Amino acid sequence: MFNFFKRRLKMEYEKKVSSPDSRLVLHVILKSGHLEYSLSRDSKPIIKTSTIGLKLKDQPKISDHLGIVRGIEKSISETWETVWGEDREVDNTYNEFALYLSETKEPNRLFTVRFRVFNDGIGFRYELPPQPSFTRVEVEDEMTEFNIDLNAYCWKIPAFQPDRYEYNYEKSPVFEINSPVHTPATFELSNGLFASIHEAALYNYGEMTLELDEWRALKSNITPLSDGIKARVELPFNFPWRVIMVSETALGLTKNRITLNLNDPPAEDFSWVKPLKFLGIWWAMYVGEWTWASGDRHGATTEHAFEYIDSCKKLGIDGLLLEGWNDGWDGDWLENGKTTNFLRPMPDCDMSKISAYARQNSVSLIGHHETVGFVDNYESQLENAYKYYASLGINYIKPGYAGSMMTIQGKREYHHSQLGVLHYQKSLELAAKYHICLDVHEPIKGTGIERTFPNLLTREGARGQEYEGGALNPSHACILPFTRLLAGGMDYTPGIFDIKNNVKRLSSTLARQLAYFVTIPSGMQMAADRPKIYEELNPSAFRFIQEVPVNWEISVPLFGKIGEYYVVARQGRGKKDWFVGGVTNDSAHSVKITFSFLPEGNYVAEIYRDDETAHFRDNPLAIKIESRSITPADSLEIFMAPGGGFAITLRKQS
Ligand code: NOJ
Numbered sequence: 055m056f057n058f059f060k061r062r063l064k065m066e067y068e069k070k071v072s073s074p075d076s077r078l079v080l081h082v083i084l085k086s087g088h089l090e091y092s093l094s095r096d097s098k099p100i101i102k103t104s105t106i107g108l109k110l111k112d113q114p115k116i117s118d119h120l121g122i123v124r125g126i127e128k129s130i131s132e133t134w135e136t137v138w139g140e141d142r143e144v145d146n147t148y149n150e151f152a153l154y155l156s157e158t159k160e161p162n163r164l165f166t167v168r169f170r171v172f173n174d175g176i177g178f179r180y181e182l183p184p185q186p187s188f189t190r191v192e193v194e195d196e197m198t199e200f201n202i203d204l205n206a207y208c209w210k211i212p213a214f215q216p217d218r219y220e221y222n223y224e225k226s227p228v229f230e231i232n233s234p235v236h237t238p239a240t241f242e243l244s245n246g247l248f249a250s251i252h253e254a255a256l257y258n259y260g261e262m263t264l265e266l267d268e269w270r271a272l273k274s275n276i277t278p279l280s281d282g283i284k285a286r287v288e289l290p291f292n293f294p295w296r297v298i299m300v301s302e303t304a305l306g307l308t309k310n311r312i313t314l315n316l317n318d319p320p321a322e323d324f325s326w327v328k329p330l331k332f333l334g335i336w337w338a339m340y341v342g343e344w345t346w347a348s349g350d351r352h353g354a355t356t357e358h359a360f361e362y363i364d365s366c367k368k369l370g371i372d373g374l375l376l377e378g379w380n381d382g383w384d385g386d387w388l389e390n391g392k393t394t395n396f397l398r399p400m401p402d403c404d405m406s407k408i409s410a411y412a413r414q415n416s417v418s419l420i421g422h423h424e425t426v427g428f429v430d431n432y433e434s435q436l437e438n439a440y441k442y443y444a445s446l447g448i449n450y451i452k453p454g455y456a457g458s459m460m461t462i463q464g465k466r467e468y469h470h471s472q473l474g475v476l477h478y479q480k481s482l483e484l485a486a487k488y489h490i491c492l493d494v495h496e497p498i499k500g501t502g503i504e505r506t507f508p509n510l511l512t513r514e515g516a517r518g519q520e521y522e523g524g525a526l527n528p529s530h531a532c533i534l535p536f537t538r539l540l541a542g543g544m545d546y547t548p549g550i551f552d553i554k555n556n557v558k559r560l561s562s563t564l565a566r567q568l569a570y571f572v573t574i575p576s577g578m579q580m581a582a583d584r585p586k587i588y589e590e591l592n593p594s595a596f597r598f599i600q601e602v603p604v605n606w607e608i609s610v611p612l613f614g615k616i617g618e619y620y621v622v623a624r625q626g627r628g629k630k631d632w633f634v635g636g637v638t639n640d641s642a643h644s645v646k647i648t649f650s651f652l653p654e655g656n657y658v659a660e661i662y663r664d665d666e667t668a669h670f671r672d673n674p675l676a677i678k679i680e681s682r683s684i685t686p687a688d689s690l691e692i693f694m695a696p697g698g699g700f701a702i703t704l705r706k707q708s
């Protein structure tokens with residue numbers, strides 16, 4: 055009876071699923087038991103016929119001999135509220151098609167593919183339901199193709215490299231991709247459309263990178279474990295969502311929220327999570343004034359921490375990061391990470407005194423755990439390390455995973471392998487238990503899981519300002535909004551005023567440092583320079599950093615060309631005031647802002663912009679600060695110098 059039923063499963067099938075506005079069309083095709091899909095917008099191709107399937111160890115691949123058990127459609131239209139982020143409200147409107155399949159011959163495995171078609175892209179994921187004959191699988195490979203225009207331009211960073219995601223983006227045609235790249239990878243197609251390929255809800259699985267396959271189609275390349283297996287999972291198992299964002303303009307991509315939408319809402323109350331701005335015992339180490347290691351120039355001393363807490367009060371900044379506070383930094387710190395102790399402060403760093411003083415002054419401390427990727431050492435102390443900070447009233451931690459690989463279960467593994475992903479997940483869940491918020495450096499890339507765990511306030515995961523002093527060029531910050539930032543906010547460490555420092559000379563103007571607070575969203579935003587610099591160099595410019603929020607009501611992108619310039623306006627969450635930020639590459643660029651995005655009313659604009667003589671190389675500190683009245687009917691031309699930018703506060707008059 056059972057076999058008779060199997061034989062009757064249809065192995066030929068076609069289904070078109072449209073977006074709610076009917077413009078995006080997903081085409082699902084089952085041809086002789088082989089599953090494929092394609093995607094177009096207004097009949098313009100985005101993804102041409104592409105294979106779907108899985109290779110499992112010691113089993114035939116799941117891709118041939120598939121038959122339809124049933125297809126179920128549903129439509130959802132809802133909005134949900136973020137705990138924090140770029141917008142308070144997120145629209146989640148899509149048409150879903152879940153395709154339940156079974157092989158038509160032995161071993162008759164069951165396989166489901168769930169597609170969601172939004173107006174601005176699609177998500178699809180594989181699901182392996184419980185099977186009659188086995189309960190766990192080893193994934194050898196995914197056969198997911200994204201057969202995109204070979205002549206499209208792609209902005210991407212290389213995968214499997216020692217500095218993880220900390221690379222400059224490169225633009226090349228797809229046909230020139232000759233080694234795996236990370237996602238989000240962003241494309242400008244020859245038909246004028248823009249797309250970005252990424253993934254959502256990455257749990258218990260290796261990260262997806264992209265490469266060209268033997269048929270010259272872009273395909274997934276899942277990060278392997280050290281023994282070559284991509285993931286070992288128990289069934290039932292839902293794979294991460296594969297995401298294709300689509301827009302008619304590059305700027306449109308920056309409003310795409312599919313990755314967040316494909317994650318679950320939080321399972322518990324996270325109203326205790328508070329975004330914040332912070333100073334740090336940090337840049338002083340980068341410019342060589344202080345050290346992480348002990349000695350005469352040790353940064354994280356009780357005395358310095360007291361001074362910086364006083365500065366937080368004086369400058370109106372909520373928090374203070376303390377790096378180099380614990381045992382492990384002396385000698386070869388990259389090697390000593392093996393035995394770093396996360397409970398033992400250095401003798402000149404009295405954490406009880408410091409935390410008491412911070413509490414007394416209502417300053418939130420941000421603890422630091424530099425693991426150097428030695429996960430075994432870290433996990434053996436993780437819960438105690440969290441308890442230690444929690445006992446001192448410290449609810450924010452910046453963990454770091456410097457080092458080219460992680461050491462997990464005694465083996466060298468990629469940060470973005472299944473075991474790496476599991477570690478980041480474990481630390482995040484445990485942090486939630488202790489009401490700790492995280493700012494993860496050298497993280498796993500963002501896949502929207504901060505919707506479920508809003509205590510993941512920010513992450514690094516791209517080249518940030520620590521690379522200034524030669525390895526950052528002005529176009530980088532004009533590429534991030536269209537690539538890395540599609541995966542969520544970033545701790546870029548903005549706000550360095552000491553641009554001409556000869557140890558770390560920045561490729562930026564001063565006005566641009568303010569712009570970053572708007573152009574690079576982050577639930578924890580660092581005012582990264584030393585407080586004495588803010589007080590001495592330009593206290594008027596620092597006013598913008600004091601006023602700019604870290605949490606937004608709504609975000610309205612205004613201008614953008616990948617790698618050239620980017621301008622965005624955002625309203626403070628729960629506030630009437632708006633903020634605008636803009637950056638350009640190494641060419642000057644002017645924009646004419648029309649303030650029609652503002653609600654009715656009169657506003658006082660404080661404008662922080664490059665002087666006409668400014669230049670990131672010769673004259674980076676030349677800033678003009680001016681005030682004027684603005685209504686939604688007004689427009690304003692703003693000049694950005696080479697390597698420059700601007701920031702505007704729009705204060706609503708009651
Ligand atoms: C790299 C991080 O990105 C940086 O912020 C930190 O200061 C160093 N690691 C040391 O932990």
Ligand code: CA
Nearest residue numbers: 220495496514
């Ligand atoms: Ca880093």
